[in-house]
Amino acid sequence: MGTITFRYSEAVPLESHRVRIVQKLELLPVEQRLAKLKEAKNNLYLLHNRDIFLDMLTDSGVNAMSDNQLAATINADDAYAGSETFYILEKKVQSLFGMEHFLPAHQGRACEKLLTDMLVKPGDLVPMNYHFTTTKAHITRCGGEVLELIKPAGLNPVSHDPFKGDIDLDALKDVLDRERQRIPFVRIEAGTNLIGGQPVSLDNMRQTAKLCKAAGVPLMMDASLLQDNLHFLKTRDEHCKNLSIKEITKEVSSLFDIIYFSARKLGFATGGGIALRDAKHLNRLKELVVRDEGFLTYGGMSTKEMAAIAIGLDETMEESVISHGPQFIEFFVNELDRLGIPVVTPPGGLGCHLDASRFVPHIPQSAYPAASLSAALYIAGGIRGMERGTLSEDRNPDGSEHFASMELLRLALPRRVFTLSQIKYAIDRIHWLWDNRQLIEGLTFTTEPEILRFFVGELAPLSDWQEKLAKAFRRDFADSL
Ligand code: F0G
Numbered sequence: 001m002g003t004i005t006f007r008y009s010e011a012v013p014l015e016s017h018r019v020r021i022v023q024k025l026e027l028l029p030v031e032q033r034l035a036k037l038k039e040a041k042n043n044l045y046l047l048h049n050r051d052i053f054l055d056m057l058t059d060s061g062v063n064a065m066s067d068n069q070l071a072a073t074i075n076a077d078d079a080y081a082g083s084e085t086f087y088i089l090e091k092k093v094q095s096l097f098g099m100e101h102f103l104p105a106h107q108g109r110a111c112e113k114l115l116t117d118m119l120v121k122p123g124d125l126v127p128m129n130y131h132f133t134t135t136k137a138h139i140t141r142c143g144g145e146v147l148e149l150i151k152p153a154g155l156n157p158v159s160h161d162p163f164k165g166d167i168d169l170d171a172l173k174d175v176l177d178r179e180r181q182r183i184p185f186v187r188i189e190a191g192t193n194l195i196g197g198q199p200v201s202l203d204n205m206r207q208t209a210k211l212c213k214a215a216g217v218p219l220m221m222d223a224s225l226l227q228d229n230l231h232f233l234k235t236r237d238e239h240c241k242n243l244s245i246k247e248i249t250k251e252v253s254s255l256f257d258i259i260y261f262s263a264r265k266l267g268f269a270t271g272g273g274i275a276l277r278d279a280k281h282l283n284r285l286k287e288l289v290v291r292d293e294g295f296l297t298y299g300g301m302s303t304k305e306m307a308a309i310a311i312g313l314d315e316t317m318e319e320s321v322i323s324h325g326p327q328f329i330e331f332f333v334n335e336l337d338r339l340g341i342p343v344v345t346p347p348g349g350l351g352c353h354l355d356a357s358r359f360v361p362h363i364p365q366s367a368y369p370a371a372s373l374s375a376a377l378y379i380a381g382g383i384r385g386m387e388r389g390t391l392s393e394d395r396n397p398d399g400s401e402h403f404a405s406m407e408l409l410r411l412a413l414p415r416r417v418f419t420l421s422q423i424k425y426a427i428d429r430i431h432w433l434w435d436n437r438q439l440i441e442g443l444t445f446t447t448e449p450e451i452l453r454f455f456v457g458e459l460a461p462l463s464d465w466q467e468k469l470a471k472a473f474r475r476d477f478a479d480s481l
Helices: 030-039 067-074 084-097 108-119 133-141 169-182 202-215 226-236 245-253 282-292 303-316 324-338 369-381 420-435 465-477
Strands: 101-105 125-128 145-148 186-189 219-222 258-262 272-276 351-355 386-388 408-412 443-447 458-461
Touching (some): 030 369, 084 101, 101 108, 202 245
Antiparallel strands (some): 386 408, 443 458
């Protein structure tokens, strides 16, 4: 589909799909939101879905499926071994990525478990543009260490750099020269999640591949957020503007030896998989898949899921489909930016990211500013975001806090799910919160798991600030929800 411009009305992002199946939403009164937050121990993962008005926790496994995806699930070929649906998916991945081999896994972190079990040993070092929580957990579980080499602009929340996900090539060259023997692979994460869904440029991937090849180190891509990265390559990268999304995908994947993905993101469905260029690791990986995930023609996925992914990957090759998320995010980010509310710029993929270190600068990192802001936003609007800051980091081996480089509250926009009026509602409540930000205070752990503590840890507010915030809301909004 070509470009559509507005002649008389305000230029707003426009959906290129119609909504056929809907889910009813309920917005609880502010007093009940406060009570639910307390029941969930100030951890928004522990809320019940029915108590949330806008669930912007993640884009993972909650994207809207298309009519064609749904139809394909009905037709899926159910078999423990040899499902035709698997072969369709395998062919799709092989042709899009130009890779010889494909192995299924039940989701992204399962791919990471398989790959790290096979490749990472104690003392190893894994350079990457930036870590993702589950990736880091698996590398450290195997005794390895993550080395983040994101270029400096990547950690600057306010920037005009179109490709903040780029790896620092000088730093990479240096570590490949010095530590080659300790490096099992280099990892590039497309659409770099934890720094605000920021893309990697084609040239940066090319140079990275060159350095890896010269050093004889395999290059791996985490393609979970590739669809956003592809959109940004098409719209921001001079090298790509005359290429189709399919051609850009081919170009990008030709640079990598291994590509894995969470199909909860890439492919608008649920599941995951690993594509390999050559057969070097194939047999070992097959053994691990059948031991940990399931037989080689499902790997922990239902055949319905595999059918939906195969269609979803096709849809990912359409610019009018993959541009939807980034365009809505751009609107969200730009409106907040216009109001002077601190957000990560330029707008990335995945979601709108509030910069908690500037939103609530009075909260020290030890009191989890981004988590405090996420709790406050649930009180203010029934909106669930995801903390992406110090709370999402596990402690250092000596028990001290590992302070995150960025304190973000991510408001994810699952693809094809939210309307513009819902985003405008979110902006209105964030604006109110900004005007009342001095009321927000910190949180502390009451129960703190050792690994990936943000998922199930329990917290409490450091004072009665949440009651005060709810009262201020009631005062300003009278009997409105
Ligand atoms: N890699 C990246 C870049 C991811 O964003 C995720 C998941 C994974 C790996 C793990 O995949 O969830 O299928 O096991 N990100 C989700 C999120 C959890 O909310 O950002 P998974």
